[in-house]
């Protein structure tokens with residue numbers, strides 16, 4: 001089962017079958033009070049001199065595209081999120097897990113609500129994803145972590161594949177046997193992992209894209225090959241990629257047409273069913289991402305890395321509903 005659904009999740013979730021997903025991972029908007037936006041540019045080959053010079057001495061002009069963006073402002077965040085989390089529980093298998101990715105602004109409120117909804121004994125971990133990137137304020141401790149809450153439907157029966165876990169290097173490998181040092185140690189609930197590298201292959205240009213490494217660790221440990229993972233705040237489709245790379249299925253929902261377009265392109269090699277939208281034709285040049293101003297390093301590299309794309313038309317308002325969710329959810 002591999003599907004990308006364009007739609008508002010509170011409407012799409014009830015159309016999904018019961019018990020199809022072993023894991024739901026969600027990374028909702030964090031209620032930052034801002035519009036999450038990322039400037040996007042594309043490079044178009046040109047004969048004109050004075051443009052950027054790229055691979056093979058070719059010249060490129062950089063055009064500013066409409067930004068990928070979504071609203072991240074809620075008066076009552078838990079009132080927005082909780083009904084959606086509750087609706088998703090029906091989609092989980094009886095031994096399924098729910099992962100909710102938040103930050104310090106909202107995690108405490110959501111934890112209290114989820115404890116009420118599921119019971120405190122269903123709470124398993126608060127995973128701290130710590131990173132070390134970006135500006136550092138001088139007026140308080142710079143906030144450099146997110147919180148990921150893990151809940152299970154059944155505290156007696158859930159998936160935790162210890163052997164599937166990637167292991168981490170010892171800080172002082174000289175103090176343990178060579179065998180142990182080679183094997184690495186068990187990660188704790190604090191995960192140090194870089195953000196999505198600014199100019200790395202992984203970057204899609206979608207605001208708040210999460211790193212594959214973090215989501216892959218969750219999927220490998222909390223599902224088995226052949227299971228299906230649900231993400232109903234899917235953004236650029238990181239969960240879908242992490243799932244498919246590891247032999248799992250995925251159902252992704254996002255209300256933004258632009259997000260679905262990016263996911264569909266990113267996951268095209270896994271041939272997902274697209275529900276409520278079609279991938280727009282691409283005819284011109286590649287899309288590059290930068291967080292603010294056009295980035296010099298985004299000048300195209302070798303021609304082989306330039307797929308034909310035209311994402312200009314992918315920026316229409318994100319109001320469409322899925323035409324017929326559920327219909328695409330065949331194994």
Ligand SMILES: C[S@@+](CC[C@H](N)C(=O)[O-])C[C@H]1O[C@@H](n2cnc3c(N)ncnc32)[C@H](O)[C@@H]1O
Nearest residue numbers: 008009027208209210233235236238254255256
């Ligand atoms: C923080 S982003 C997810 C980023 C994603 N984890 C990634 O790696 O790209 C949150 C996403 O939730 C979507 N969203 C917000 N409210 C939604 C709703 N009610 N229904 C469906 N999608 C929603 C936004 O369009 C946005 O793409």
